[in-house]
Amino acid sequence: MQAPFAPLVVRASAAEGELNPLVPHLVEIVLSLIVFGILFLLVKKFVVPSFEKTYADRTQAIEGGLAAAETKQAEADAKLAELEQQLSEARHEAARIREEAREQGASIISEMREQAQTEATRIVDNGKAQIEAERQQAVTSLRAEVGALATGLAGRIVGESLEDDARQSRVVERFLADLESGSAPAGGSGVN
Amino acid sequence: MSSLIPASEGFTPPGPADFDLPGIGGDFGSYEFLGQTQLLAVTKPMLQLVLAAVLVFGFFYLASRKRAMVPGKLQFVGEEAYGFVRNSMARDIIGSHDFMRFVPYLFALFFFILLNNLFATIPFIQFPTFSRAGMVYGLAALSWIIYNAVGIKKHGFLGYLKLQSVPAGLSGPILVLLVPLEFMSNILVRPVTLALRLFANMFAGHLLLILFALGGEYILAEMSLAYAPVGVLAWVLFIAIAFLELLVQFLQAYVFVLLNAMYIQGALADEH
Numbered sequence: 392m393q394a395p396f397a398p399l400v401v402r403a404s405a406a407e408g409e410l411n412p413l414v415p416h417l418v419e420i421v422l423s424l425i426v427f428g429i430l431f432l433l434v435k436k437f438v439v440p441s442f443e444k445t446y447a448d449r450t451q452a453i454e455g456g457l458a459a460a461e462t463k464q465a466e467a468d469a470k471l472a473e474l475e476q477q478l479s480e481a482r483h484e485a486a487r488i489r490e491e492a493r494e495q496g497a498s499i500i501s502e503m504r505e506q507a508q509t510e511a512t513r514i515v516d517n518g519k520a521q522i523e524a525e526r527q528q529a530v531t532s533l534r535a536e537v538g539a540l541a542t543g544l545a546g547r548i549v550g551e552s553l554e555d556d557a558r559q560s561r562v563v564e565r566f567l568a569d570l571e572s573g574s575a576p577a578g579g580s581g582v583n
Numbered sequence: 584m585s586s587l588i589p590a591s592e593g594f595t596p597p598g599p600a601d602f603d604l605p606g607i608g609g610d611f612g613s614y615e616f617l618g619q620t621q622l623l624a625v626t627k628p629m630l631q632l633v634l635a636a637v638l639v640f641g642f643f644y645l646a647s648r649k650r651a652m653v654p655g656k657l658q659f660v661g662e663e664a665y666g667f668v669r670n671s672m673a674r675d676i677i678g679s680h681d682f683m684r685f686v687p688y689l690f691a692l693f694f695f696i697l698l699n700n701l702f703a704t705i706p707f708i709q710f711p712t713f714s715r716a717g718m719v720y721g722l723a724a725l726s727w728i729i730y731n732a733v734g735i736k737k738h739g740f741l742g743y744l745k746l747q748s749v750p751a752g753l754s755g756p757i758l759v760l761l762v763p764l765e766f767m768s769n770i771l772v773r774p775v776t777l778a779l780r781l782f783a784n785m786f787a788g789h790l791l792l793i794l795f796a797l798g799g800e801y802i803l804a805e806m807s808l809a810y811a812p813v814g815v816l817a818w819v820l821f822i823a824i825a826f827l828e829l830l831v832q833f834l835q836a837y838v839f840v841l842l843n844a845m846y847i848q849g850a851l852a853d854e855h
Contacts, residue, residue, distance in 0.1 A: 410598075410599040410600055410602075410603055410619065411599070411617075411619060412599040412602060412714075412716055412782075412786060413716050413782075414616065414617045414618075414619045414716070415616075415715075415716045415717030415720050416616075416621045416715065416716075416717040417614075417616060417621070417717065418621075418623065418629075418717070419628070419629065419715050419716075419717030419718050419721070420717045420718075420720050420721040420724075421721070422629055422632060422718075422721075423632060423717070423718040423719075423721035423722060424721040424722075424724075424725060426632050426633055426636045427636070427691070427692070427695055427721070427722060427725070429636065430636040430639060430640055430691050430695055431687060431688060431691045431692075433640045433644075434639075434640060434643065434687050434690060434691040435687035435688075435691075437640075437644055437647070438640070438643040438644055438647050438665075438687075438690075439665075439686055439687045439690065441647035441648065441650060442647045442661070442662060442665045442669075443683075444650060445647070445650045445651075445652075445654075445658075445662070448650065448652065449652055452652055
C-alpha cells in the first residue's frame with residue numbers, strides 16, 4: 392500500500408523545486424487576455440451584427456409577408472363588398488325598371504282602351520245621328536209625297552169635294568197620323 | 584524528475600510537471616515568480632489558445648456571412664450555436680432589456696472556452712488549454728472587471744457596493760454579520776471560484792486520463808502477464824473517462840459563461 396503512494400508523497404514534499412500548478416505563468420495571463428480580446432472584437436464587429444441582421448431580416452420578412460397577406464385580404468374583401476354592392480344596385484335598378492315598365496304598360500293599355508272606347512262611342516253616335524237624319528229626311532219626303540199622292544188619289548175618287556184646302560189638309564193629317572202609329576192598313580180601311 | 588523518485592518502483596505517476604510543457608523550438612530564458620521558475624517560451628497551450636480563437640472566429644464568420652433567409656447547413660449550425668448563447672444564456676438571465684450589450688462577450692467567451700476544453704479530447708492535440716492556471720486567471724479577472732464595472736456604471740460606486748453587500752429586507756445587528764459575508768462572496772470570492780472551477784476541472788480531468796493511459800501502459804508493458812487484465816481495464820476506463828470528460832468540458836464552459844451572465848445580471852439588478 393505504501394509503495395504506490397510513495398512517489399506522490401515524495402513529490403509533494405519536494406519543496407522549492409516542485410511545481411505548483413496554481414502559480415500562473417504571467418505570459419499566459421497576458422496572452423489569454425490578448426487572444427480573447429481580439430476574438431471578442433472580431434466577433435463583435437463581424438459575427439454578431441451579421442447574425443442579428445439575419446434574425447431581424449427574417450423577422451421582418453415574416454412580418455412583412457403577413458402584412459402583405461393582410462393587405463391583400465383586405466383589398467379582396469373591399470373588392471368583394473364593392474362588387475356585392477354593385478350587384479345589389481343592379482338588381483335594384485332592374486327591379487325598378489321592370490316596375491316602371493309594368494306601370495307604363497298598364498297606363499298605355501288603359502289609355503288605349505279609353506281611346507278605343509271614345510272612338511267606338513264616337514262612331515256609334517255618328518252612325519246614330521246619320522241614321523236619324525236619314526230617317527227624318529225620308530219621313531219628310533215621304534210625308535210630302537204620300538200627302539200629294541193621297542190627295543190626288545182621293546180627289547179622283549171623291550171629285551171636287553176635296554178641293555177645299557182646309558178639309559184636304561185635315562184629312563191628310565189624320566191619315567198620316569194613323570200611318571205613323573204604324574197601322575197603315577187601318578188608315579187604308581179608314582180610307583175605305 | 585525521475586531522480587526525485589525512489590527507484591523502488593519504475594512507474595512515474597503523472598503530476599503537475601506533465602502540464603509544464605517545454606517550449607516549442609527552445610526558450611528565450613526564464614524568470615522567477617512566487618518561487619517558481621517559468622520558462623519564456625512558446626508552448627503548446629499558447630498555440631492552442633490562438634488556434635481556438637482562429638477556429639471560433641473562422642467558423643462563425645463563414646456561418647454568418649451569407650445571411651440567407653433560409654439558412655444552409657453551415658449557417659443553420661452557426662445560428663443555432665449563436666442562438667443558444669444569445670437566448671438561453673444572455674437573454675434569459677440578463678433580461679431582454681440589457682442583454683444585447685453582452686451577447687458578443689458571452690458568445691465569444693463560451694465558444695472560446697468550449698473549444699479550448701475540447702482540445703483535451705481532440706486527437707493529436709489532447710491537452711486542455713485551461714489546465715494552465717494563467718490562462719484561466721486572465722479570463723476570470725476579465726469577468727470580475729466586467730461585472731463590477733457594469734454595476735458601478737449603473738448604480739455608482741457606493742450604490743453598487745450597497746447592492747452587492749447589503750442583503751435586501753434586513754436591518755439591525757444582523758447586518759454586522761452579513762455585510763462582510765456578502766461582500767466576500769459577491770466581490771472577493773467570485774473570481775477565485777470562477778477561475779479555480781474551470782482550471783481544476785480541466786487539470787484533474789487531464790491528470791486522470793494520463794494516469795489511466797500511462798498506468799495501463801506500464802502494467803501491460805512492464806509487469807507480469809498476470810496483471811494484464813488490470814492494464815486492459817485501465818485502458819477501458821481511460822476511454823470511458825474520456826467520454827465523461829467531454830461532458831465536463833462542455834459543462835465547464837457552460838457554467839463559466841452562465842455565471843458570467845448571472846454576475847452581470849446581479850450587478851445590473853435594481854434595488855430589491
